[in-house]
Amino acid sequence: MAYSFSLNTRLHKTITGLLVIWLCGCLLTTAVYAQRIQTAFDVKLLARGLNHPWGMAFLPDGKMLVTERAGRLRIVAPDGRISEPVSNVPAVYHEKQGGLLDVALDPDFTTNRLIYLSYAEPVKTSDGTIASTAVARAELDGNSLKNLKVIFRQDPKTQGGQHFGSRLVFAPDGNLFITLGDRGNHMEEAQNTDNHIGTIIRIRPDGSVPDDNPFVNDKKAKPEIWSYGHRSVQGAAIHPKTGELWIHEHGPRGGDEINIPKPGKNYGWPHASYGMHYSMIPIKDEHAEQGYEEPIYYWTPSVAPSGMLFYTGGLFPGWRNSLFVGTLAGQHLIRLSVSENKVLSEEQLLKNTLRFRDVEQGPDGAIYLLTDEDDGKILKLVPAAN
Template sequence: MSRIAATICIIATLGIGTSFLFSHTKKFDAQEIVQDSSRAEKNYANFCAGCHGEKMDAFVDRRWKHGNTDKDLFKAIKHGYPDEGMPAFEKAFTDKEINELVEFMQKGIENIKRYEFSEPNKSNVYKHESLSIKLDTVLTGVDVPWGMAFLPNDDILVTERGGKLYRVSKSKKAVTIGGVPEVVAEGQGGLMDIILHPNFKKNNVVYLSYSKGKKTDKGVLATTAITRAVLKGNELVDHKEVFEAQPYSRTRHHYGCRLEWSKDGNLFITVGERGNEKENPQDLSRDLGKVHRIKEDGSIPADNPFVNTPGARPSIYSYGHRNPQGMAIHPKTGEIWTNEHGPRGGDEINILKPATNYGWAVTSYGINYNGQVMTKLTTKEGVSDPLLYWIPSIAPSGMAWVTGKRYKEWKNGLLVGSLRFKYLNLCTVENNKVIKQEILLKNIGRLRDVRMAPNGYIYVAVEKPTAAIFRLLPVKG
């Protein structure tokens, strides 16, 4: 059931203007489309959507096997690729109708191409409609910076996916911290997020999420794990494992791994479905494809939603997730907001509610990477619709609310990094709806993490080849 009507944002249809808005609160209605749209759109909805997904933009946003020129598309539709499961439509359509479909698809391809910004920014000033930004480079030379935490003295702890932890001082000198757990630095795995204990000033405790390996006779398996340790000088000591997702998997992707404290002092942990969407996200006896809630010592809060459900893992807070890699607590309401990677088309923003099913892989706006539909359902009784979804997929990572006084132009702003299109996405949120989006830091690089630091500045972590941590300085006037 949809408690929140889906606010749909199809950025592809709006091009690359600095600000764009396309949202409506109605759900997709095929009937309606059949009535008010062109013949090609109608034909797509009736003859193609069943296999390629309702959203043509998601279908065209993929690798092409047989080319995507007019000629290639015409040929595919007219004669099909029967061996691959693509039927021929020469009996169903006239050449004119096929050409209309080709034109319709080309528009979608064009929309997505316009998202791939080619011009790198040569200066360190980024002009935006709302507020321009000058970059202050805090750290370079890290391969894939993944998470950041800000110490009371303004030093920054930065994780590098490969397995290193750095402490960067105000003078921008970086030292490595010893005592980091051994990580499986393969695929999307490695050393991931870091967060300070709420009482860090007194106890010096930090939490690290990472991919942990286990040798078995079937080879090394891996899972999402969290260690709690004391930062003593430049060394992590007194490790205690507070979370270990079960079961271990053979795959090396979709670990999740974001960490965030709720206002009542519990630790929220995102765990991806490890690439097994059939077995994991909907099964409460497995930790994968879930968001978890634990106490600071790793024990289970008595009011967790599934503590009394036989067979369910007691740390589970919500389920039906794919790969959530952004999480931020709403500064006023204390609600937990997350973003997650969908398949092709269908990345999501959700507000987490206990015991709630977020749908993967029963419902999705996305399609499979090979262009075929994985689920026909975008909504279902018992499933929470996303607050917002992206087509094309931006590959969201990191999430932060804009607070404080430095960035007044971004009031009510929710920042999300885009790995795929290499920018910072600013969502303006009112009454729990995204009412506007703006593209910031166009083409800066794969943007992995964004944080609002206690000193009132926004920091972003960008992956190789840029590979840097930047502080965002507002440029006034």
């Protein structure tokens, strides 16, 4: 059944004071700083009770697939009903940032029913469990997966539960981008192309390597690599006009970046960043003079970005072609106005509210948000009623 209440947060052209969130009979009041909101919207609560949801993808019938980091895949109906866990999901390494992560539909889903899952894949050794990001594809058959096949494994597997990435994005040419992380304690390997640490991966949907990948003829490099020198990329989206991949990645203490990764290019981590190491050791912020690519935009202090969307819908004409980024540490939703390859302005929405793990556009043109918490929620942004 549908929820009989909504999260009625109405933001008008100028907000000063309190943001009042009504959730299931509990009144929560959160301070909101004065800010200019150019588009009025309401926030409705579609569903709740998900355990640290991570990724979502809309099915053709309006339902959505939602991952829970603990290793469960759910189907959520348009009225908010949550299914029992989908069966035959691969086993995951559920530690710290590891678990079941992103989900994406095959471009030909309506005919082949294929979906793709990224996750931290565990392997037990005599020294303990090691893990790395893996991607599997399978056919969605009702509330079950069948014919599951792993099409990519990050090499090497290492100990630790940090920095797995990982978003899945299909490019207009049908190839699949996979974003990865440096696995925390292996940051120096992000400068080496003989492994997958700290890289963006580009493969065909069956896991094979496109002939025009930048390192396909380099016998010392991994042929799946598109770009390298990344820290932990948890947001990715295709620009609606250029067809290029845009990403954002976590910096250490400051220096979260937006990049447009070019084939074969090095983005500098851990030798260049606008942040500093957690040990307070500074990092050179000069990228270009060290031979690295400069980010097109960055945040200091960190907002901990997660989820990324170019909005192309019709519900919010004033937001069309804006870039939306969810934040974890920042606990707000960012809207960026962009022109060509430049960010022109930043607008912060829903300030000081919740940790937003993912942001997606629904087939109805609404914007959907996942909240990262034990009682994870799906929120829906729609035009203001008045």
